[in-house]
Amino acid sequence: MIEIDSKPFGKVQIDQRQKIHFPYGILGFEHLKEYALLDAAQEPFYWLQSLEVKEIAFVLLNPLIFQPDYNVELDDDELQELGVEKPDDLLLFVIVTVPKDARKMTANLQGPVIIGREKKLGRQFISNDLRWKTKHLVIQEHGDAGKQSAVC
């Protein structure tokens, strides 16, 4: 176990296995390369906490929860770079922005965060799929997806 200083919880103990290395950082924060993946106070959210600057912490969400059609196409080189050898190794997240009125929270589907579970390597990719934007209304799209499946 190691102790880290986190934005959401202050000082917390984490397991070595929660540490993720981002060789390219997060866009706009390229100089920060070490993060930890923490469970947020509420499921299914996570915090991606910088281990170098306490104030840098992003809220992550699995996009398939509210947008079942979502996918990111990665080529073999990109998967290899993250040490992903089988589909199970890959964790797919998007960064969520939550304003004071939480129901207006948005998710950035254009810049997904992919983590290779085995090698603990992460990278923020840019999707070339024109359907995915930087501000998707999470609650609204979750509702829409629910309706569609109810009709089926």
Place this chain on the structure above:
Amino acid sequence: MLILSRKSNQSIMIGDQVEISIVDIKGDTVKVGIKAPRDVPVFRTEVYLEIQKENQEALKTSPDTIESLGGLFPPKKDKS
């Protein structure tokens, strides 16, 4: 900023690893080919800036707000 004129099918080397070629010019659109090592990320500037901006924005999310988010994603109802 260094400004160079290039014609279709001509290119520019940046260092010895990055090559930018002008593939095609039609009206006001230029098709550019980029050869770069894998560790040099290449982005359309406006997309790069937008994602950067959104990442900045995401940092404003307060931990207190997340605590209030319980039960937002209830299991979907059965179809029956």
